[in-house]
Amino acid sequence: MNFLLDEVARATLRLAEAGVASPRFDAEELAAYVHGVSRGELHAVADADFDARYWEAVARRAAREPLQHITGRAFFRYLELQVGPGVFVPRPETEMMVGWAIDTLRDMDVADPLVVDLGTGSGAIAISIAQEVPRSRVHAVEVEPAAHRWAAANIEASGHADRVTLHLADLAACLPELAGRADLVVSNPPYVPEGERERMPPESRDHDPASALWGGTDGLDAIRALEGTARRLLRPGGALAVEHGDGQGLDVPWVFAEELGWRDVRNHKDLTRRDRFVTARRLDE
CATH class of the missing domain: 3.40.50.150 (Vaccinia Virus protein VP39)
Structure with missing residues (x-):
């Protein structure tokens, strides 16, 4: 397991403890967003490329801010939409x-x-x-x-x-x-x-x-x-x-x-x- 996937596992536990309904998905989605890759590409992010802003995003999600507000995007059918407050x-x-x-x-x-x-x-x-x-x-x-x-x-x-x-x-x-x-x-x-x-x-x-x-x-x-x-x-x-x-x-x-x-x-x-x-x-x- 690379460093980022280790951090995703830790983030999943933190989000689960905060009561987030889909902790693993959200942890992966935040990691993909912060690192500019798809969820399927997380394993390819080099340890040296880990972005500490990931934990800022996790903290916001643990405070129950919507995932889509953090990433600024929502997916609906075949669309990627801009969303926020x-x-x-x-x-x-x-x-x-x-x-x-x-x-x-x-x-x-x-x-x-x-x-x-x-x-x-x-x-x-x-x-x-x-x-x-x-x-x-x-x-x-x-x-x-x-x-x-x-x-x-x-x-x-x-x-x-x-x-x-x-x-x-x-x-x-x-x-x-x-x-x-x-x-x-x-x-x-x-x-x-x-x-x-x-x-x-x-x-x-x-x-x-x-x-x-x-x-x-x-x-x-x-x-x-x-x-x-x-x-x-x-x-x-x-x-x-x-x-x-x-x-x-x-x-x-x-x-x-x-x-x-x-x-x-x-x-x-x-x-x-x-x-x-x-x-x-x-x-x-």
Whole structure:
């Protein structure tokens, strides 16, 4: 074992003692970031090249600062995104919802599908759709100025700025000019109930922006607002996908009731078999 791998092993123990959920992965990722290599190349870092800044990064992670804030990057589907303070760090569980959205768009008999991403944060969902559905036109909505700046940087870096339009606006009243025109509305809104604040991991509770987390007493405030916006934006037969918490699988479908104009409401599970997102269709007129 070389010196760096020895240090990674020590760092893994330190992170585990600090309560980090994935101590080995994080220790390796920090080592790769500091030394400018991939995780698979750590064994090739010469002892003389060990960078003492590694232990500064480990100390920050042990204090439960998000890994992605330390490295400045987050990975989502086929993207590497810039992230940091002021923007929600995209999570792997959201990738399944985006996969559903992409498959749905590909199956539509629409040449240039129009998509709205409500609460875009880092831009992960909007950019993924633009990248994987090449003829799509995506409108990404974000209300927080700090998150809007991160999204703007990621959209520009992605090479898809010609097809992703970013809006600084509240999801409840945005894009009146697109009423009845969207083929798909997708969102990962704030959905954590206020009462769960103390049970949240410190990485999220203390570092993700509050506006991206808390959804009121039952966690559904933003989803209720989103229902009205999606109903206004979608064309008849247009599709909707909304992420929610793993304990909200029975409640969220009722927000998209038939009497409000929805059909084919269905809950979907993530890779851990927990309820994770709801899909629906706008009723045909």
